[in-house]
Amino acid sequence: MEYEEGRYLMISGIQHFKFCRRQWALIHIEQQWEENVHTVIGELMHKRVHDPYLTEKRKDVIIARALPVSSRTLGISGECDVVEFHKCEDGIRLYGHRGLYSVYPVEYKKGKPKLTEEDKLQLAAQAMCLEEMFSMPVEEGAVYYGEIRRREPVQITEELREEVRSMFQEMHQYYDRHYTPNVKYSRACSACSLKEVCLPKLGKTVSVKTYIGQMLGEEDE
Structure with missing residues (x-):
């Protein structure tokens, strides 16, 4: 099944949905939102990361910021905070650059690693979009946590992928029904x-x- 662009849901919504299905519905269906200290700090952090006009090259790594991504099969769209393209022997070609590159998404969070999997699920959803867009596997990414100032590598496992598929399917059902739990x-x-x-x-x-x-x-x- 493929979704029309007008039915795409926000990738970031999987964080809200995993935390609380009612919270997700209030934000994404009823369009309600309230700021608190946590949301403000997170927004400021993402503003520092996001610069859609900035692409860096550091040796054999090309860094793209605020890269728009989407998936027809999942019916989702959004932006990756950072996508790194690492030069490798077996990868994709990038316009204007020589050689082949692998794809490595990096999501930025203000806090510290969680015991729950909200951050991993969001990163996995981004990886699945990148796979669909570039027609190559994305087996690993990372979440950067501002509180500890360190990246945490994340393996994009089949278990994560299956949960992403299941959750977005449920989200689409709620959205189509305008249902708030x-x-x-x-x-x-x-x-x-x-x-x-x-x-x-x-x-x-x-x-x-x-x-x-x-x-x-x-x-x-």
Whole structure:
């Protein structure tokens, strides 16, 4: 199956979807967004990395920034923070450059390595787009973490690829239905930039009508 360009979802959405399906739907379906200190720091970091007019060459490595990528089979599009093209014996040809090159995506994150796989999934999705665009395998990439100022290599395994396919398929189903999942409160909700929109503690304990009544009652006191 191939998707039309008008139905493409954002690659970065897989981070939100893995963290919380409701958060993803609030942002990508309902178009709601709130800034917090974490999102602001992350945005500033990406602005420093992204310069679509800058391509560097360091010895046998060509570095492209803010490279647009997409996949018809996954129905996604976005930008890679950095894609490095390493000169090799068996790779692709790049216009204006001699020799053959392999493809190596690098995603930038403000924090430190996570125990969960959101960052790896986003990188894997980018790698799968690059494979489709350049018709060559991308077996490894890296995530650079600003807090530790170091790259963490990531093997693009079949397990990661399968989870990427499964998650984007589910995301397309939600998007087509305009479906926003119900709240599932967890400790992670306290750090979410959308907690004031989502109202995760509301959950199933009280109705919206009751919650609003309680809030109005507090204001009258």
